[in-house]
Amino acid sequence: MTNSAIHSINSEIDVLFNNITELGKINDELFLRTGVKNFFNSFEQIENFKKFFYEFNKYGQKSKEFGDFQTPISLTNNICSLVKESGFEPEIIIEPTCGMGNFVISALKTFNNIKYIYAVEIQPEYEWIFKLNILNFSFQKNISAEIEFHSDNIFTHRMSKKLESFIQDGKRNILIIGNPPWITNSALSMLNSANLPTKFNLKKHRGIDAITGKGNFDIAESIIFDMMKKFSHPNAKIAMLCKTSVIRNIVKSMKFLALEISDIRAYTIDSKKEFNICASAAVLVANFWGTGNLSCDIYSLYNKKRDKTFGWFNGNFVSNIEEYEKNKYIDGNSPFIWRSGVKHDSSKVMELRVFGENSFRNGLGEVVTLKNKELIYPFLKGSQLRKPVISETNKRIIITQSYPAENTEHIRFDYPEVWNYLSKHSDLLSKRKSSIYKGKSKFSIFGIGEYSFKPYKIAISALYEKPRFSLVLPFINKPVMLDDTCYFISFDNLDIAVYTWILLHSDDVYNLLSSIVFTDSKRPYTKEILMRIDLNKLVKEVSFDNLCDIYMTRLREFFSYDLNEIEYKNFIKTIKRKEKRENNLYNSPNFAEKLLV
Numbered sequence: 259m260t261n262s263a264i265h266s267i268n269s270e271i272d273v274l275f276n277n278i279t280e281l282g283k284i285n286d287e288l289f290l291r292t293g294v295k296n297f298f299n300s301f302e303q304i305e306n307f308k309k310f311f312y313e314f315n316k317y318g319q320k321s322k323e324f325g326d327f328q329t330p331i332s333l334t335n336n337i338c339s340l341v342k343e344s345g346f347e348p349e350i351i352i353e354p355t356c357g358m359g360n361f362v363i364s365a366l367k368t369f370n371n372i373k374y375i376y377a378v379e380i381q382p383e384y385e386w387i388f389k390l391n392i393l394n395f396s397f398q399k400n401i402s403a404e405i406e407f408h409s410d411n412i413f414t415h416r417m418s419k420k421l422e423s424f425i426q427d428g429k430r431n432i433l434i435i436g437n438p439p440w441i442t443n444s445a446l447s448m449l450n451s452a453n454l455p456t457k458f459n460l461k462k463h464r465g466i467d468a469i470t471g472k473g474n475f476d477i478a479e480s481i482i483f484d485m486m487k488k489f490s491h492p493n494a495k496i497a498m499l500c501k502t503s504v505i506r507n508i509v510k511s512m513k514f515l516a517l518e519i520s521d522i523r524a525y526t527i528d529s530k531k532e533f534n535i536c537a538s539a540a541v542l543v544a545n546f547w548g549t550g551n552l553s554c555d556i557y558s559l560y561n562k563k564r565d566k567t568f569g570w571f572n573g574n575f576v577s578n579i580e581e582y583e584k585n586k587y588i589d590g591n592s593p594f595i596w597r598s599g600v601k602h603d604s605s606k607v608m609e610l611r612v613f614g615e616n617s618f619r620n621g622l623g624e625v626v627t628l629k630n631k632e633l634i635y636p637f638l639k640g641s642q643l644r645k646p647v648i649s650e651t652n653k654r655i656i657i658t659q660s661y662p663a664e665n666t667e668h669i670r671f672d673y674p675e676v677w678n679y680l681s682k683h684s685d686l687l688s689k690r691k692s693s694i695y696k697g698k699s700k701f702s703i704f705g706i707g708e709y710s711f712k713p714y715k716i717a718i719s720a721l722y723e724k725p726r727f728s729l730v731l732p733f734i735n736k737p738v739m740l741d742d743t744c745y746f747i748s749f750d751n752l753d754i755a756v757y758t759w760i761l762l763h764s765d766d767v768y769n770l771l772s773s774i775v776f777t778d779s780k781r782p783y784t785k786e787i788l789m790r791i792d793l794n795k796l797v798k799e800v801s802f803d804n805l806c807d808i809y810m811t812r813l814r815e816f817f818s819y820d821l822n823e824i825e826y827k828n829f830i831k832t833i834k835r836k837e838k839r840e841n842n843l844y845n846s847p848n849f850a851e852k853l854l855v
């Protein structure tokens with residue numbers, strides 16, 4: 259609400275307060291005007307309200323802990339119109355995290371049949387802004403709906419008897435609308451905030467995390483799941499603004515939850531324009547009745563044009579179902595195991611830059627002299643994987659172990675310079691936050707194994723939008739190590755590496771990846787995604803001539819190599835054998851453990 263709007267209702271409010279001196283009468287008058295029950299609970303609240311009212315300008319601050327981005331009224335109007343255009347006329351509105359109440363105002367403007375509005379908000383200051391907003395609106399339009407506002411935490415809130423009875427009778431159309439907080443549980447734990455789902459919910463959502471494969475979830479996700487569970491009702495619809503990653507997790511989880519839901523849509527918004535933030539966001543719209551495909555159609559909120567459909571298709575979760583249908587012929591199991599790069603969580607100490615023949619500079623700006631370079635390896639970060647072939651780097655990394663859990667004590671005697679250097683920084687290394695380092699050898703690293711030391715690698719950054727596969731060649735007679743923002747496969751044999759690298763540059767692979775990868779996620783390329791590229795299926799589509807074509811047009815300028823049909827046939831035989839071996843591995847009982855290595 260603007261300051262001028264505040265001033266224009268100023269005098270009306272003064273009249274109201276000055277002429278009526280009984281609390282009950284003020285509340286009755288306000289109920290008649292606004293539909294808000296028990297506008298004030300005490301005279302003290304009236305005084306607070308007046309004080310707040312005159313200091314309104316102060317309340318511009320956003321609260322991080324509460325994921326607070328109040329939705330502009332133009333956008334809430336737009337979202338309500340979207341619901342109206344779908345032919346749905348709600349009688350009950352539920353806004354679980356209502357803030358200043360812009361969704362409630364837009365709903366009152368847009369829908370003609372609203373009888374009852376139920377709004378909850380945790381931040382106490384918003385109670386007054388909400389009520390003021392409603393009061394202001396009552397001067398523009400008569401409000402016939404009853405409004406129940408609860409200053410409460412939606413995670414622990416108990417529905418009022420009245421709302422419960424509406425849900426139980428199941429006759430009225432219900433719209434659950436809003437914009438739940440934009441913050442993740444891990445961001446909240448950094449802020450030491452208690453604004454988290456209750457233990458019961460957390461447990462439940464841990465189950466969902468296990469399904470979606472992530473322990474870090476947006477609290478909007480748990481609020482939406484709770485709404486779906488509580489208000490699963492034959493006449494209910496949801497329209498909630500949230501990050502597209504939240505919508506994706508909800509659609510992904512639907513397969514495992516016995517909830518009725520149909521016609522799931524996502525209407526994308528321009529968050530820069532609406533909120534001045536960079537985030538991929540959309541309005542999730544769905545019906546809580548019927549069952550349909552567990553997929554979601556994406557449209558633009560502004561021109562209502564359909565972009566694509568993502569979701570479950572034949573047991574696979576994909577980002578573009580139509581494209582996936584065309585490219586699924588190579589979706590299967592990779593004959594090679596994709597691995598994540600080295601994890602050490604101490605780039606300032608473990609990562610070095612070449613400074614002289616025996617000297618390096620670390621991330622703390624110190625010059626470090628290490629004459630024995632046995633434990634020092636050439637190193638690449640994901641951000642360096644920009645070219646199809648990488649054959650040099652000036653970065654180095656200290657590799658303290660050759661397999662997980664290897665005892666590092668021997669470094670003290672075998673490589674004293676390295677030991678002294680690491681010991682000098684042991685305070686930084688022992689402060690590493692991740693629990694994976696607890697109880698492990700000094701200076702431990704992760705993501706290391708026999709595969710790390712193979713000379714030839716094909717690597718991809720997990721974080722790029724477009725897939726780029728780089729052939730990484732040994733440098734200074736050593737295998738190049740990669741950081742944990744990369745995935746790679748490694749080879750003893752250059753021929754096999756080169757044929758694989760060429761195949762990974764085929765349109766077939768690119769198209770498959772574009773149809774299964776969600777480019778707006780933080781880590782679009784995961785081990786799970788890469789393990790789906792089935793080279794054995796692909797070689798059936800790529801003749802030797804096709805292979806030469808891909809090489810000549812896309813890769814030859816970066817790496818000169820004589821392709822040979824017999825070698826290609828041998829390559830095909832090799833990956834066939836690998837497929838059998840990996841299949842056995844996949845089916846072995848301790849495969850999950852091996853994957854973690």
Ligand SMILES: C[S@@+](CC[C@H](N)C(=O)[O-])C[C@H]1O[C@@H](n2cnc3c(N)ncnc32)[C@H](O)[C@@H]1O
Nearest residue numbers: 324327328329355356357379380411412437439
């Ligand atoms: C993204 S803002 C949106 C506010 C409002 N729905 C709108 O669209 O303008 C999220 C709101 O959720 C509120 N909120 C955060 N955690 C909450 C909780 N646990 N219970 C109720 N409200 C909460 C915040 O205070 C904030 O007002």
